Amino acid sequence: MKSLTDPIISSFLKNNDHNVQLPVVIVLHDSCGADHISQLCTVQDSDQPTHHLREVKQFTGRFCAGTIRQLLEHPDVKHIHPDYQVRANLNVATTTIGAKQANQNLGLTGKGITVSVIDTGIYPHYDLIYPTNRIVGFRDFVNGQTVPYDDNGHGTHVAGAIAGNGAASSQYYSGVAPEANIVGVKVLDNQGNGLLSNVIAGINWSIENRLRLGIRIINLSLGATPTTSYTQDPLALACERAWRAGIVVVAAAGNSGPSGTIDTPGYDPIILTVGAANDRNTIGLQDDVPADYTSTKPTVDGFIKPDIAVPGTDITSLLSPNSLLANQHPESRVGPHYLTLSGTSMATGIASGIVALMLQASPPYTPDIVKVRLMESSKFLTPPFVGYSLVTSLFNMTRNYNSLS
Template sequence: MKDFFSLSKRVDPKIKYISSIKGVQSIPLILEVKHSIDSSIKRKLLRIGFKTKYEINFINHICGNLPIRNLDSLKALVEISRIYYDDKASLMGKTFASADGHNSNFMMKSQLLNGKGISIGFIDTGIHPRADFMKPRRRILSFKDFVNGKKDAYDDSGHGTSSAATASIPAGETGIVCAKAFNMINYGYYSDILASMDWMVEIKDKYNIKIVVLNFGVSLNSGNHDILSIAAEALWQKGLLVISCAGNLGPEKSTITSPGHNGKLLTIGSFDTDGAKFSISPWSSKGPVAPNLDKPDIVMPGFIPSESFMGTAASASLAAGFAALVYEKKKDISPDDVKSLLKLCTTSLGELKHAQGKGYMNIKKIEEL
């Protein structure tokens, strides 16, 4: 109980800073509920003016806004284990005008597998219902907008559409499920991200979602004790293979972003190739995360000419397509088994482990599983 009452452990340090800013009347928070989200804790939160935005059932958290003047009253509630600031994350992909000298079509497509029967979940900027997602069959199986509340699928940035299209290069028959948690300038609140994850858990069996792609990152120095990392690992425990980009903060070491720094997840960095030479992309974040934990796990091409898409988000999306091929071939296996198989199906670039992990995924080795 001593740790529970230590404010340094319970309360996100950023909350103190935000609450000290003159003129700030309320603060967006994410609350970890100690046991369950029941009527008792809801009443107590209501009494101190907390306005609930989401209940995140798969991890027992509540998101909402609290008047600054009642922050001490919130801290006094023993039912609340941790209090996080509802911060923003940014996506790790961007468009480019030219891909001169780069050929990311290197060993991308299988002649035997296409991901049929498997669905991939994207938490991104949305998805545009373009022709290749709709014909010859509709591959966009479900869409939910946590930013603007629109019903029909759309993408006001293009990042989510590029992510799904990149995953479709090796896995052109996969189903696509998309939660819009990021706005048109590629930023998203943690609360919308968590609500998107909760929705993925709710519908995963209905649409046979096997993989969730997290193409965002936050620079942190908190090990695995941040809310994005905790939630991403909880997704994994629900039976979903969680693929996270490593981040675009290279070339320095120890720059892996959250949630990709979580040892449980499959973390993807980027490499460049012209088909003959290979090198780690200069922007690709590198490990180690800890003395005994190297990241990324695997690297994939970071330039996708057909989508004018680059960054570790492009690499992670491509990795998701490869993972769908493993699920197609091996059917009902666990995320841990898929991660192990994908790491076995790699070819080394000859780079250091904290830069390349096991190397790049080799589609021929996946076909031979």
């Protein structure tokens, strides 16, 4: 039997009741040609296979201990991972990072760049559909709906930090890239929770549709506590696949505080991981500090994360009417159209907006170059902080692409 690194699976294997199943992701070797789980093992009547993710050689489902033992013995099975629960983790903020100056003085608005927001969904907010509808795609892996909606509100708030144009507030509450396009991919439910397998499916769908929809960025304002190395984490591996396909993957560090572990997928060393700063509701940088909730410790593999940090405290962005967040936090509503929230989720949205400006200024930039330029141009505090000088230097920095790359 393969060595077990995950304590959840190790504990579950002590259970011999075939009527008790564990949701898992079964990762196969690249050479495996199995099209159905029954080609690998004897499937019990109580087992519940769900997805076959052919692109990344994975099966998902709920299986009893006996079935999992068989799979662990199979030579085509690389490893097995729990299908764990993933959780959802601008006026002053956009001015602090220089986005307003980039929009107005440099003509950088994110136009022509599409961001896939893999989250709780997307509400067709006035700031995203007027004067033109910039929600160019929607896919629902939770309820199978075809019309954009957001019953939690988290994804809509994040999308507003990225690309809201402030149409409902005379441009006062606008996002970083107010002309960028948005694709809503719903993988989290109305409570802001979801399965790892649905997030992976959302990433794979974004990769498959990147050319059709112009997707250059994936925003993952979500995460879970890692239980193993990033080299065996299916969510991290899915993000790496997107990165290699030319998509900049921007992920939240997590909200566990200074003593907390960086979430998956943000703990992957390849992708861009974002922490949150507190701009204290002022435009100047001199009083900015790391937010007390942002995860900043080294990852379980010993890498230093996050890569950058941007404002994430008291971010006013789009409200999804009748959503969970709108109903639970009436005190945070700003008029009928906006909501103020804090977290590395919000910071991640702002960072995705910055990436959209970079890619508009220099379309040939690869994900690796985007990450390097962001880290090089940051004002390093603890954690590093992206300040005004970053965005205002984007135009001059990116126009010299050929000499820099």
